[in-house]
Amino acid sequence: MFDRIVSLVPVALMGLILFLFEAGQMAPRDAFFIACAIVIVFTGQQFIAREDMGFVEAAKAIAAPDTYRSRTAFAAYVTCIALGLLVTAQVVASA
Numbered sequence: 001m002f003d004r005i006v007s008l009v010p011v012a013l014m015g016l017i018l019f020l021f022e023a024g025q026m027a028p029r030d031a032f033f034i035a036c037a038i039v040i041v042f043t044g045q046q047f048i049a050r051e052d053m054g055f056v057e058a059a060k061a062i063a064a065p066d067t068y069r070s071r072t073a074f075a076a077y078v079t080c081i082a083l084g085l086l087v088t089a090q091v092v093a094s095a
Contacts, residue, residue, distance in 0.1 A: 003069060007076035010042045014083040021087060028091045035087040042080050 014035060021031035043062070050067070060092040061067040068074040 004072045005063050007070075007073045010038050010080045014038055014080050014087070018083055018087050022092065028094050031067070031087055032091045035084045039084040041079060042077060046077060060068075 012013070014019040017026065017031055017034050017038070021028065046062050047055075047058055049069075050061055053061060062077075065071065065074045
């Protein structure tokens with residue numbers, strides 16, 4: 001259960017960033033910076049979980065759902081990336 005909560009925290013943060021940006025409560029540069037930071041930290045967490053692999057092998061494994069500890073962890077990672085891309089697209093469109 002703890003693993004699911006830890007996996008869903010970055011998604012909730014990314015959703016909050018998107019909501020605040022859409023509501024006009026956050027500047028575009030701040031939304032972009034925070035969204036990038038969340039994605040970088042979450043991706044780094046995935047690389048650390050695969051530290052016994054080489055870099056290229058770990059990068060390929062991140063895209064494979066069967067290398068995650070649960071389906072929730074994979075879904076959370078993909079959702080976080082998708083929300084990060086949405087925030088980035090919105091920021092670029094507003095510039």
